[in-house]
Amino acid sequence: GENVEQHPSTLSVQEGDSAVIKCTYSDSASNYFPWYKQELGKRPQLIIDIRSNVGEKKDQRIAVTLNKTAKHFSLHITETQPEDSAVYFCAARADFGNEKLTFGTGTRLTIIP
Amino acid sequence: GAVVSQHPSWVICKSGTSVKIECRSLDFQATTMFWYRQFPKQSLMLMATSNEGSKATYEQGVEKDKFLINHASLTLSTLTVTSAHPEDSSFYICSASRGFAGELFFGEGSRLTVL
Numbered sequence: 001g002e003n004v005e006q007h008p009s010t011l012s013v014q015e016g017d018s019a020v021i022k023c024t025y026s027d028s029a030s031n032y033f034p035w036y037k038q039e040l041g042k043r044p045q046l047i048i049d050i051r052s053n054v055g056e057k058k059d060q061r062i063a064v065t066l067n068k069t070a071k072h073f074s075l076h077i078t079e080t081q082p083e084d085s086a087v088y089f090c091a092a093r094a095d096f097g098n099e100k101l102t103f104g105t106g107t108r109l110t111i112i113p
Numbered sequence: 114g115a116v117v118s119q120h121p122s123w124v125i126c127k128s129g130t131s132v133k134i135e136c137r138s139l140d141f142q143a144t145t146m147f148w149y150r151q152f153p154k155q156s157l158m159l160m161a162t163s164n165e166g167s168k169a170t171y172e173q174g175v176e177k178d179k180f181l182i183n184h185a186s187l188t189l190s191t192l193t194v195t196s197a198h199p200e201d202s203s204f205y206i207c208s209a210s211r212g213f214a215g216e217l218f219f220g221e222g223s224r225l226t227v228l
Contacts, residue, residue, distance in 0.1 A: 034217070043206060043219040044157065089156060099145065099210060101217055103157045 006104030023090035119220030136207030143209035
């Protein structure tokens with residue numbers, strides 16, 4: 001089955017600086033890679049996703065890059081703000097079969113004012 | 114976006130009792146729903162895939178007789194934790210996608226505490 005690794009587990013960034021979180025996956029059949037933000041006690045919220053036919057996607061301060069050959073993808077948050085503080089999860093899925101989403105281990109991001 | 118609702122949001126029960134958690138897709142039909150469990154400061158771990166009209170598919174290590182899943186309609190899946198014990202205390206979250214290969218929408222989660 002799919003295995004998703006995520007680094008770092010914790011990340012502290014000065015407000016205004018950029019944050020980068022990296023993930024690797026094992027199943028070459030995976031072709032959908034979403035990123036979720038989860039605040040304490042709340043449900044995960046999709047913040048951006050990318051499919052394997054695209055190498056990069058950007059939405060305002062958030063961007064995701066995908067290197068399918070190397071099986072890794074990254075989340076980039078620029079101009080970080082205190083409200084970006086949360087736990088971020090990457091995930092991977094192969095869009096056939098039963099569509100199981102496998103999550104990374106999570107990154108606790110803290111923005112220092 | 115699509116809405117997935119989960120109930121109850123939190124429940125406290127005595128050891129040995131059973132607890133049922135409901136997951137509903139409010140504005141779309143979901144042939145497949147997923148149940149996840151999340152322990153404190155850990156990731157979401159898939160427990161099972163709930164298929165409308167058929168038996169659920171459980172992940173390795175998840176006891177199907179302990180975690181009963183029923184997907185009786187296209188908008189409702191239930192998870193029953195039978196004979197709950199303190200080690201079952203966790204955050205249980207359901208999810209569903211609208212259509213094949215679509216975005217996954219999560220319920221609000223249900224925090225179970227077993228005394």
